Amino acid sequence: METIFAQASARGKAGVAVVRISGPSAWAAVAALAGALPAPRVAGLRVLRAGGEALDSALVLCFDEGASFTGEQVAELHLHGAVASVAAVERALAAQPGLRMAEPGEFTRRALENGRLDLAQVEGLADLIDAETEAQRKQALRVVSGAVGELVAGWRADLVRAAALLAASIDFADEDIPLDVAPEALALLAGVAEALAREMAGVGASERIRDGFEVAIVGPPNAGKSTLLNRLAGRDAAITSEHAGTTRDVIEVRMDLGGLPVTLLDTAGLREALDPVEAIGVSRALDRARAADLRVFLTGRGEVPLLVPEPGDLVVQAKADLVPGAVGLAVSGVTGEGVERLIKAVTSELAGRAMTAGVMTRARHREAMARAAQSLVAAQRELRLGPERAEFASEEIGRALRALSSLVGSVDVEHLLDEIFASFCIGK
Numbered sequence: 001m002e003t004i005f006a007q008a009s010a011r012g013k014a015g016v017a018v019v020r021i022s023g024p025s026a027w028a029a030v031a032a033l034a035g036a037l038p039a040p041r042v043a044g045l046r047v048l049r050a051g052g053e054a055l056d057s058a059l060v061l062c063f064d065e066g067a068s069f070t071g072e073q074v075a076e077l078h079l080h081g082a083v084a085s086v087a088a089v090e091r092a093l094a095a096q097p098g099l100r101m102a103e104p105g106e107f108t109r110r111a112l113e114n115g116r117l118d119l120a121q122v123e124g125l126a127d128l129i130d131a132e133t134e135a136q137r138k139q140a141l142r143v144v145s146g147a148v149g150e151l152v153a154g155w156r157a158d159l160v161r162a163a164a165l166l167a168a169s170i171d172f173a174d175e176d177i178p179l180d181v182a183p184e185a186l187a188l189l190a191g192v193a194e195a196l197a198r199e200m201a202g203v204g205a206s207e208r209i210r211d212g213f214e215v216a217i218v219g220p221p222n223a224g225k226s227t228l229l230n231r232l233a234g235r236d237a238a239i240t241s242e243h244a245g246t247t248r249d250v251i252e253v254r255m256d257l258g259g260l261p262v263t264l265l266d267t268a269g270l271r272e273a274l275d276p277v278e279a280i281g282v283s284r285a286l287d288r289a290r291a292a293d294l295r296v297f298l299t300g301r302g303e304v305p306l307l308v309p310e311p312g313d314l315v316v317q318a319k320a321d322l323v324p325g326a327v328g329l330a331v332s333g334v335t336g337e338g339v340e341r342l343i344k345a346v347t348s349e350l351a352g353r354a355m356t357a358g359v360m361t362r363a364r365h366r367e368a369m370a371r372a373a374q375s376l377v378a379a380q381r382e383l384r385l386g387p388e389r390a391e392f393a394s395e396e397i398g399r400a401l402r403a404l405s406s407l408v409g410s411v412d413v414e415h416l417l418d419e420i421f422a423s424f425c426i427g428k
Contacts, residue, residue, distance in 0.1 A: 001072070001110075003029060005093045006102035006427040007086055014081030019089055020427065021077075022070045022107055025098050027062055030075040033092055037075075040064045048077070050092035056085045070107055071114030105424025112409065119409025120148035123362060126424060127210055134259030135209050135354060139361065147359045149408050151199070155192045155372075156404060162188040162379075163397045166390045182383050189383075189397070193376045196369045202358025203366040208293060210361050212254070212261035213350050216289040218307060219298035223318045227333030228298065229253060229266040232343070250288050258347040260354060265292060294349060296342070298331075312349050316342060365407060372403035 003023025009016065021029055031037050033055070038044030040062050048055040059078035068074035079085050093099050108125060111117045117125070124143025131137040165181035165188075217225045233253040251266040267285030289295055289307060297309055298318035309315055317323060317330035320337045329345060331338035360366065379396035382389040 003099050004102035004106055005029075005090070005099060006107070007090070008076070008107075008427040009081075011083075013083060017079045017081040017086045019077040019079060019086065019093075020074065020102075020107060021093065021099075022068070022072045022074045022102075022110060023099075024073060025096075026073045026075045029093060029096050029099055030060060030062070030077065032096060033089070034058070034060050034077075037062055040067070043078075048079075048089060048092070050088075050095070055088045055092060056080055058089075069116065070110040071116045072110060102426060104426050105428060108424060108428055118146070118149050120365075120407060121146060122409075124148075125428075127361065129425075129428065133256045133261045136261060139206065139209050139357065142359065143361060148365070151195075151359055152404050152407050155195065156401060158188045158192050159397050159401050159404075163394055163401075166383075166394045166397070169387060169390050180387075182387065185393075186380060186383055189376050189380050192400075193373055193380075196373045196376070199358045199360050200366055200369050200373070202356050203360050203363070203369075205353055205355075205357035206359075206361040207363070209260065209354055209357055212263050213294065213353075214263050214265060214288075214292040215294045215296060215346060215350075216265040216267055216285075216292035217296050217298065218267050218285065218289045219318060220300075223298040223300065224333050225298055226251070226266050228318075228331060228339075229264055229333075231333040231336060231339055232264060250284055257343060258351055260347070260350050262346075262350065265289070293353070294346065296346065312353075314342070314345055314349070360407075368403050368406050372400040375400035375403065 001023055003021065003025040005019060005021040007017060008020040009018040027037060033048040033050060034046035038046075038060055043059045043061050045057065046060045047057050056079050058080075061076040061078070063069075063074040063076075065071070065073045077089060079089060090101070094101065108117070108122055112119065112122050121144050124140050124145075128137065128140035128144055131140050162185040165185045169181045217229060219225055229251065232255065253264045253266075255262045255264060265288055267289055286307060295307075295309065295313040297307075297313060297315045299315060300318055300323070314329065316338075317328060319332055319334075320330035321332040321335045323330065329338065329341060331342050333339070360369065375396045379393045379400065382393035382396060
């Protein structure tokens, strides 16, 4: 395998820049620049030279094969973060035979191929790099730490035990040995099926934590939706006017509410449109509001035009500064009255939904679990038909095992790898 290198830290001017080298010639390549290398996992200060010219002084770290991120021989150069310094070191590395610049995600791909990470951990690493909120960080770190693999290992152990019981019943079918394995096998299959159902139910919340919740602010024209959005965003994200119907398109503002990623949507006023352009805006508003995770209805008299609140939605008295003594939750985007209470109410509702999140975070995970669950239903059905159907039940258990193995990349995922690693940056 070729030896690859790339800047592993963010590009641009910085205090420190890290260049990573991985492959069979990694240590030799660094020794050509730094001379004697420090012991593995011990940092040593060296002056890097090429062609008799000093390039930079750097901390050098070496990692043995099998004890590095990629599983290969790895070295890291911690340089001064000048763009010119990094470029000079990269030119010196590229001039050495057998070395080349790494492609996006190639270090992580090698970690997968060398068994240092499973596919779910790779996906979690991508999410961790992109994490913007505390909830995203915690969720991604749990996946990177191998939580998906641990779950799958437990399920596989139970299914392998069930398959072994059925194999024994098939092998001794002609013997005068009473061997009723169906009750234990059925119990094992039912336990895994129940666990799969729980995890599948939590994928939706996990996806929302990863991608962000959407909260739509809806209500009639001139209810103060854009003013409220600007107050929540802390800036003039939307145009405000005393004239009704100013907002024609959906305006989005990304926020962090209680550690949860939230996109606030300011929508067109919901009413019977007065012109074709406004009709398009109202149509888009209705579509986005219906698709949102939560809706905040601003209303002056308690009515909700064109759209009915769903369970969990918030109905709020608008323009509280003009309606003294309003009952219930009331807000004013102009004065800020009630805004903190609204934020707390939205955060509380979304946090409750986030509590249902499981370990699995992607639609791919849900689909693999659904395939496994379908096979387990078929296996249980075959077992209940009698011992002569044990072979058919075993086949279904095998399908379930293959579906679960795809979660961690053991089988049937080669076509996914290019898509997954396309989201990685060079140096990771």
